[in-house]
Amino acid sequence: MPPKKKKSSNRGRGGGGRRRRRFDLERPRKSNPDKDPAEECFEVEGTITAVLAGTMFRVKLDGTEHVVLAHISGKMRKRFIRLVIGDRVKLEMSPYDTDKARIVFRLR
Numbered sequence: 001m002p003p004k005k006k007k008s009s010n011r012g013r014g015g016g017g018r019r020r021r022r023f024d025l026e027r028p029r030k031s032n033p034d035k036d037p038a039e040e041c042f043e044v045e046g047t048i049t050a051v052l053a054g055t056m057f058r059v060k061l062d063g064t065e066h067v068v069l070a071h072i073s074g075k076m077r078k079r080f081i082r083l084v085i086g087d088r089v090k091l092e093m094s095p096y097d098t099d100k101a102r103i104v105f106r107l108r
Helices: 022-026 074-078
Strands: 042-052 056-061 067-072 088-093 100-106
Touching: 042 067, 056 088, 056 100, 067 074, 067 088, 074 100
Parallel strands: 067 100
Antiparallel strands: 042 056, 042 088, 056 067, 088 100
């Protein structure tokens, strides 16, 4: 008589994980009431001075000689907003790292 085959299990085969149920999707996301989104970043305006690879830009801030490295926000990327040298843009910057920024709007 041939030996019986073991039942296969899905454990350890990758691609598994916890299944998302309907009530998981309806549950509101936890937010930190101590953090105000307006306090996390501040907006400044600047002019694009250089276009770099990977949708990165060098932007000179208005009123100062400060130059930052900036990338395009997701919504601008989704809408295929084109940026060239000389465009005026609105930036969001973190108060913790003033050398980097996110471009959120192209000004007219």
